[in-house]
Amino acid sequence: MRIFKFIGIPLVLYFVIAHPAIIYYNTHQNQDLSQKSSILALIYLAIAVIGWLLVMGYGWVKIGRFTFGIRNGIRKLSQTGTLVDAKVIKSTTKKIVKGSYEEKHLEVSFDNFNKTPIRYTLILKDSKPQFRRYEPGNTIQLRVDKKLKYQPFIIPNGIQIKLNYQSTVLLFSLWALVCLGIITYFMYAYSTESQGYGWRFLGIMHPLIFSLITLLGFGLLYYIVLDKLFFSKLNPITGKKAIRLLFYGKKATAAILGASQTGTYINEQPEVNFRLTFKDDRGTNHQASLKKIIPMIDLPFVRQDQRTIIYLPENPDILIFEDDLI
Numbered sequence: 001m002r003i004f005k006f007i008g009i010p011l012v013l014y015f016v017i018a019h020p021a022i023i024y025y026n027t028h029q030n031q032d033l034s035q036k037s038s039i040l041a042l043i044y045l046a047i048a049v050i051g052w053l054l055v056m057g058y059g060w061v062k063i064g065r066f067t068f069g070i071r072n073g074i075r076k077l078s079q080t081g082t083l084v085d086a087k088v089i090k091s092t093t094k095k096i097v098k099g100s101y102e103e104k105h106l107e108v109s110f111d112n113f114n115k116t117p118i119r120y121t122l123i124l125k126d127s128k129p130q131f132r133r134y135e136p137g138n139t140i141q142l143r144v145d146k147k148l149k150y151q152p153f154i155i156p157n158g159i160q161i162k163l164n165y166q167s168t169v170l171l172f173s174l175w176a177l178v179c180l181g182i183i184t185y186f187m188y189a190y191s192t193e194s195q196g197y198g199w200r201f202l203g204i205m206h207p208l209i210f211s212l213i214t215l216l217g218f219g220l221l222y223y224i225v226l227d228k229l230f231f232s233k234l235n236p237i238t239g240k241k242a243i244r245l246l247f248y249g250k251k252a253t254a255a256i257l258g259a260s261q262t263g264t265y266i267n268e269q270p271e272v273n274f275r276l277t278f279k280d281d282r283g284t285n286h287q288a289s290l291k292k293i294i295p296m297i298d299l300p301f302v303r304q305d306q307r308t309i310i311y312l313p314e315n316p317d318i319l320i321f322e323d324d325l326i
Helices: 001-025 038-080 165-193 207-234 239-248 297-301
Strands: 082-097 101-109 117-126 139-143 154-156 252-264 269-279 285-293 306-310 315-321
Touching: 001 117, 001 165, 038 165, 038 207, 101 139, 117 154, 165 207, 239 306, 239 315, 252 285, 269 297, 269 306, 285 315
Parallel strands: none
Antiparallel strands: 082 101, 082 139, 101 117, 139 154, 252 269, 252 306, 269 285, 306 315
């Protein structure tokens, strides 16, 4: 992710903003606009306006969810979440801020809503580390969202949420600057290119249109290549499906019928397709397959005859190895 921030983001910004402008202003000078269709110009204008409104609206929603949305979700969860006792299995201090807090990664164990013992990793900021509340062996209370409605779905009871106002102001300020830049460019393009013919200068290759197309292309590239082909391979069970397995899944011992490489590699690590069979809590036999990226160092474990899985009782085809759910 750091590589993407320092290389990917500037590269995307170049191809979305600078590259379309370089191409356009070096190939579309002194156009004869008198012969161009005014109706087609209005269509292009509608595409540009609606497209950029959707882009900025999407940005506004994402920033809102990342800031106020998470805060409000934690507040709701603090009020309505089901209390659950959990035992601290492992506690690791990742960051220490003197006079402020310690960032801790906790591995906790508790019984989910189907009475299945499961483990979960919590990341929190401990404002009173001197009390040693999160030492291994201690019992803490969690607030768990039984209806899977409020993110992050599970929090320590009594947690205090504080919005990072600097980051919030920065994000919304950047959003406002981008909005201002787009509006300014609409005005600039019209004043310098219209030649008295309105918006007839607009076309597919104009930055107001082509930047939208490029942005959409990068979005589809991320969704198809990174999200569906890369991240989904690393962890095929994500989002609410993983949380539902955590809160409502049941354990079973699966017999491994076979394991074979699919031919797909992620970071030079092979994807392995496991064929397995198991009995659910009602004694019904199920056969399933599960694909997983296996580090080269763990390949000997592929030959294990049995593995513990967690499955959804209402849909046993949704399952995961217990170790991966943590």
